[in-house]
Amino acid sequence: MRLLPHPATEDIQLTEVLRALADPVRLEIVGRLSTCGEMTCGDAGDQLGVHKSTASHHYRTLREAGVIVSKQEGRVVYISLRRHDLDARFPGLLDSILAASPMTAGAPVPL
Amino acid sequence: MRLLPHPATEDIQLTEVLRALADPVRLEIVGRLSTCGEMTCGDAGDQLGVHKSTASHHYRTLREAGVIVSKQEGRVVYISLRRHDLDARFPGLLDSILAASPMTAGAPVPL
DNA sequence: CCTATAGTTGGATCGTTGTCAAACAATCGG
DNA sequence: CCGATTGTTTGACAACGATCCAACTATAGG
Numbered sequence: 001m002r003l004l005p006h007p008a009t010e011d012i013q014l015t016e017v018l019r020a021l022a023d024p025v026r027l028e029i030v031g032r033l034s035t036c037g038e039m040t041c042g043d044a045g046d047q048l049g050v051h052k053s054t055a056s057h058h059y060r061t062l063r064e065a066g067v068i069v070s071k072q073e074g075r076v077v078y079i080s081l082r083r084h085d086l087d088a089r090f091p092g093l094l095d096s097i098l099a100a101s102p103m104t105a106g107a108p109v110p111l
Numbered sequence: 112m113r114l115l116p117h118p119a120t121e122d123i124q125l126t127e128v129l130r131a132l133a134d135p136v137r138l139e140i141v142g143r144l145s146t147c148g149e150m151t152c153g154d155a156g157d158q159l160g161v162h163k164s165t166a167s168h169h170y171r172t173l174r175e176a177g178v179i180v181s182k183q184e185g186r187v188v189y190i191s192l193r194r195h196d197l198d199a200r201f202p203g204l205l206d207s208i209l210a211a212s213p214m215t216a217g218a219p220v221p222l
Numbered sequence: 223c224c225t226a227t228a229g230t231t232g233g234a235t236c237g238t239t240g241t242c243a244a245a246c247a248a249t250c251g252g
Numbered sequence: 253c254c255g256a257t258t259g260t261t262t263g264a265c266a267a268c269g270a271t272c273c274a275a276c277t278a279t280a281g282g
Contacts, residue, residue, distance in 0.1 A: 022130035075249045075258045090211035096203035100125045186228045186279045
């Protein structure tokens with residue numbers, strides 16, 4: 001198992017996070033992760049409507065902004081929200097964005 | 112007094128708001144507005160470090176995203192945060208962003 | 223009317239970004 | 253070892269965006 005490089009919690013920048021989430025495709029990825037928890041890149045990108053290389057680019061953007069973390073296991077890469085880190089760095093930010101997102105509005109917030 | 116065109120509250124899009132705030136200059140503008148309330152474009156852009164036309168472009172971006180509103184009175188244009196509208200549309204979003212912003216962190220949230 | 227003031231608009235430039243396609247890399251199953 | 257699976261990387265391209273400068277508009281003051 002290999003963790004792909006991502007910024008430390010204290011190095012996560014607000015503008016980077018906002019920029020990462022200011023894209024419909026990436027917002028949908030984050031929305032799915034918020035309800036489904038950890039999932040593979042393939043599952044996350046299945047109904048995204050973009051080429052798999054485009055999706056890969058978005059995963060990288062989200063990872064480098066500190067929004068998600070990628071764990072490589074064998075052939076597959078599992079991605080998940082850095083919910084705890086984001087909440088520690090920017091309290092309430094992720095929750096309010098998820099609540100505002102059409103995708104996840106109404107869905108219960110996981111503990 | 113003339114109100115410059117801006118989207119209705121229900122037409123404010125999350126991705127547009129996030130994109131508008133995902134810029135250091137615009138985030139600083141919003142930070143100042145949050146603490147100073149209504150102010151002129153000149154005052155808002157005084158120590159921004161960008162050309163006045165650049166600042167004007169940012170005001171337009173923020174306005175079209177639904178983040179601020181511009182009132183023209185004579186020669187000067189007053190800009191202010193659409194705090195109430197944003198809170199109605201995306202509860203908690205603006206507050207969490209302002210709280211996360213280095214500029215306004217620690218500053219009290221106005222009523 | 224003339225000039226200074228307050229911003230906006232248009233053009234030019236330059237870097238960034240979203241997208242796809244193709245090539246590549248790494249792994250797993252026979 | 254071979255082929256299928258899973259993603260990543262690279263290249264190309266078009267669109268966007270941030271910036272500055274210059275020109276413009278509109279108002280206020282003398």
